[in-house]
Amino acid sequence: xxxxxxxxxxxxxxxxxxxxxxxxxxxxxxxxxxxxxxxxxxxxxxxxxxxxxxxxxxxxxxxxxxxxxxx
Numbered sequence: 001x002x003x004x005x006x007x008x009x010x011x012x013x014x015x016x017x018x019x020x021x022x023x024x025x026x027x028x029x030x031x032x033x034x035x036x037x038x039x040x041x042x043x044x045x046x047x048x049x050x051x052x053x054x055x056x057x058x059x060x061x062x063x064x065x066x067x068x069x070x071x
Contacts, residue, residue, distance in 0.1 A: 026069040031061050 011018040036054035044050050 026065075028061075028065050032057050 008015055008018045033053055033055045036056045039053040041049065041051050
């Protein structure tokens with residue numbers, strides 16, 4: 001069985017939807033939400049408990065990731 005055939009069979013999409021799709025997902029795991037500050041827990045204006053995390057990226061990080069993905 002070819003690798004493409006195995007991928008189609010492993011998809012949660014219907015076979016007729018997934019066949020012929022060529023897709024690659026590139027995920028960033030070196031910055032942003034993983035290292036952003038401030039982060040923590042608090043209370044909002046309605047008195048609800050909340051959690052928050054800040055996503056911060058520098059231009060060079062975004063450019064690096066985009067170039068890597070497109071190459």
